[in-house]
Amino acid sequence: xxxxxxxxxxxxxxxxxxxxxxxxxxxxxxxxxxxxxxxxxxxxxxxxxxxxxxxxxxxxxxxxxxxxxxxxxxxxxxxxxxxxxxxxxxxxxxxxxxxxxxxxxxxxxxxxxxxxxxxxxxxxxxxxxxxxxxxxxxxxxxxxxxxxxxxxxxxxxxxxxxxxxxxxxxxxxxxxxxxxxxxxxxxxxxxxxxxxxxxxxxxxxxxxxxxxxxxxxxxxxxxxxxxxxxxxxxxxxxxxxxxxxxxxxxxxxxxxxxxxxxxxxxxxxxxxxxxxxxxxxxxxxxxxxxxxxxxxxxxxxxxxxxxxxxxxxxxx
Amino acid sequence: xxxxxxxxxxxxxxxxxxxxxxxxxxxxxxxxxxxxxxxxxxxxxxxxxxxxxxxxxxxxxxxxxxxxxxxxxxxxxxxxxxxxxxxxxxxxxxxxxxxxxxxxxxxxxxxxxxxxxxxxxxxxxxxxxxxxxxxxxxxxxxxxxxxxxxxxxxxxxxxxxxxxxxxxxxxxxxxxxxxxxxxxxxxxxxxxxxxxxxxxxxxxxxxxxxxxxxxxxxxxxxxxxxxxxxxxxxxxxxxxxxxxxxxxxxxxxxxxxxxxxxxxxxxxxxxxxxxxxxxxxxxxxxxxxxxxxxxxxxxxxxxxxxxxxxxxxxxx
Numbered sequence: 120x121x122x123x124x125x126x127x128x129x130x131x132x133x134x135x136x137x138x139x140x141x142x143x144x145x146x147x148x149x150x151x152x153x154x155x156x157x158x159x160x161x162x163x164x165x166x167x168x169x170x171x172x173x174x175x176x177x178x179x180x181x182x183x184x185x186x187x188x189x190x191x192x193x194x195x196x197x198x199x200x201x202x203x204x205x206x207x208x209x210x211x212x213x214x215x216x217x218x219x220x221x222x223x224x225x226x227x228x229x230x231x232x233x234x235x236x237x238x239x240x241x242x243x244x245x246x247x248x249x250x251x252x253x254x255x256x257x258x259x260x261x262x263x264x265x266x267x268x269x270x271x272x273x274x275x276x277x278x279x280x281x282x283x284x285x286x287x288x289x290x291x292x293x294x295x296x297x298x299x300x301x302x303x304x305x306x307x308x309x310x311x312x313x314x315x316x317x318x319x320x321x322x323x324x325x326x327x328x329x330x331x332x333x334x335x336x337x338x339x340x341x342x343x344x345x346x347x348x349x350x351x352x353x354x355x356x357x358x359x360x361x362x363x364x365x366x367x368x369x370x371x372x373x374x375x376x377x378x379x380x381x382x383x384x385x386x387x388x389x390x391x392x393x394x395x396x397x398x399x400x401x402x403x404x405x406x407x408x409x410x411x412x413x414x415x416x417x418x419x420x421x422x423x424x425x426x427x428x429x430x431x432x433x434x435x
Numbered sequence: 436x437x438x439x440x441x442x443x444x445x446x447x448x449x450x451x452x453x454x455x456x457x458x459x460x461x462x463x464x465x466x467x468x469x470x471x472x473x474x475x476x477x478x479x480x481x482x483x484x485x486x487x488x489x490x491x492x493x494x495x496x497x498x499x500x501x502x503x504x505x506x507x508x509x510x511x512x513x514x515x516x517x518x519x520x521x522x523x524x525x526x527x528x529x530x531x532x533x534x535x536x537x538x539x540x541x542x543x544x545x546x547x548x549x550x551x552x553x554x555x556x557x558x559x560x561x562x563x564x565x566x567x568x569x570x571x572x573x574x575x576x577x578x579x580x581x582x583x584x585x586x587x588x589x590x591x592x593x594x595x596x597x598x599x600x601x602x603x604x605x606x607x608x609x610x611x612x613x614x615x616x617x618x619x620x621x622x623x624x625x626x627x628x629x630x631x632x633x634x635x636x637x638x639x640x641x642x643x644x645x646x647x648x649x650x651x652x653x654x655x656x657x658x659x660x661x662x663x664x665x666x667x668x669x670x671x672x673x674x675x676x677x678x679x680x681x682x683x684x685x686x687x688x689x690x691x692x693x694x695x696x697x698x699x700x701x702x703x704x705x706x707x708x709x710x711x712x713x714x715x716x717x718x719x720x721x722x723x724x725x726x727x728x729x730x731x732x733x734x735x736x737x738x739x740x741x742x743x744x745x746x747x748x749x750x751x
Contacts, residue, residue, distance in 0.1 A: 215678045215710065216678065217678055222563060222565075242643070243673075243678065244647065244648040244653070245646040245648065247538060247563045248646060249538075249644055249646015249647065252645070328556070328569065329568070330565015330568070331560065331565065332535075332558075332560040332562055337653060337655075338677050339655045339677075339683060358557070358559045361533065361654050362533055363531070364655035364659075367655060367680040367683055367684070368687070371683075371684070371687035372687075372691060375687060375691035376691040394531065
């Protein structure tokens with residue numbers, strides 16, 4: 120097929136927050152950059168080989184789910200009960216089909232299960248034991264809960280719980296690093312067929328109450344894709360992204376107000392900030408334009424476009 | 436306070452589907468109309484007494500949750516496992532705060548729990564055991580699962596499972612009455628302070644897989660409220676309402692395209708139909724305009740406005 124005037128592109132994030140050079144060792148920074156690069160390469164390779172944007176975003180997300188440095192899959196943060204509850208979602212911009220899963224405790228790759236729900240069930244969203252029952256019937260890998268235990272996340276839980284206890288005792292304000300609080304990873308892509316897709320996966324917030332569902336698996340909030348407009352994956356204070364229907368709002372401002380991807384994506388992050396929330400998102404449109412706005416000190420992020428130029432950044 | 440040039444209004448639904456006069460006895464029809472009237476009165480009384488739209492929609496939904504004829508609370512349909520899993524959501528158009536609950540098995544009033552999540556937790560959405568743990572800590576009534584057993588819903592499950600088994604055996608198309616398939620109840624209101632609110636509650640679809648979450652508790656899909664635009668509560672094939680972000684789409688077309696409530700609400704139901712879905716919604720705007728579009732044969736619905744005129748209808 121001719122690809123001369125067609126564009127491809129892929130963007131991903133590995134979480135946004137008060138990421139600052141003095142809070143992260145040069146070694147860790149290098150490992151994070153390397154993790155983002157591997158994820159970007161995995162999705163990019165599929166796009167170059169005329170694969171689908173759906174396959175590309177899943178490939179990128181899979182790499183980050185397996186990497187314990189990111190808050191999704193293997194490296195998921197702990198709930199207040201010392202357990203793990205994972206959420207994920209995927210959306211196909213061509214068909215507007217979507218799959219979403221929440222409160223998983225034994226699924227190695229939540230994004231794989233989200234895709235199975237989209238492709239093999241009559242439902243869009245499944246959570247908890249019912250979702251894991253569906254996983255086992257559909258050959259999605261289940262794994263012992265201890266797989267999700269990582270020492271650095273356990274220490275983060277202890278730090279957050281200590282900070283909350285002190286804040287309660289002093290009647291003071293709670294100050295904890297966003298890095299300890301949340302993460303979330305996700306990818307958006309445009310393929311040579313002109314199809315957009317988005318995928319997001321997360322362990323949620325450190326010390327979240329068991330049962331809490333964030334914006335990641337809410338179609339239109341943390342994950343959205345529509346060939347008419349854009350594909351979006353968000354990270355940050357999920358509750359604000361849900362209340363503002365953030366992902367679909369980017370699309371709606373493009374479709375109904377004629378805003379560019381950049382304008383619409385920035386406008387949504389401004390609204391998140393105005394309501395008191397922190398976070399960011401990655402966005403791509405039909406023309407391969409990419410936008411990566413955030414209102415935090417940093418966001419782990421990477422992008423690659425039709426020229427093959429790769430860009431990976433952490434800070435503003 | 437002066438109320439002369441201020442408007443109030445409340446609209447509610449008790450489900451949409453292939454409701455036809457020959458499928459429903461005159462006695463049952465009368466009971467349904469009476470149930471809708473009681474729910475309408477409960478919310479309307481609060482608005483007249485200068486109460487809030489939030490209190491009004493909760494009052495209306497509470498009446499329908501307690502009525503076994505409607506698919507929410509007491510009269511919830513069965514899952515494929517012969518169990519009950521209830522969902523609900525509420526949104527405050529003044530603050531854009533929202534509360535949402537899913538996969539409840541022991542909560543008498545899901546809408547009461549959704550409101551508690553909105554007002555007393557840092558989260559928007561909670562599901563399953565974690566949500567019920569939060570309920571017990573916050574004085575929300577828990578009840579034995581057998582409370583949700585009703586003979587007519589059990590028969591509906593048997594009918595649907597028989598129809599599905601026959602369809603599988605014959606390789607034929609599944610034809611089941613929408614009345615057996617779904618329901619969902621909800622209310623939207625405008626109060627004398629000019630605040631909009633929406634509330635929705637449901638047992639989901641008959642024979643749904645355990646773990647399935649529909650559009651009801653998805654903020655922006657089945658439930659949405661924003662003082663700048665409108666309040667929305669939807670009913671029907673939830674998966675289509677999620678994929679189209681139906682509730683927020685009505686709001687977005689009003690805000691960004693300048694459509695009237697009526698135009699935007701009709702446009703969304705047209706999109707649902709074009710994608711292959713069936714259902715309807717109730718909508719109200721800042722000026723007290725009410726719109727009740729649906730693409731099914733009937734929708735249980737009621738409305739009351741500032742003149743005090745009450746209208747309750749089932750068919751087109």
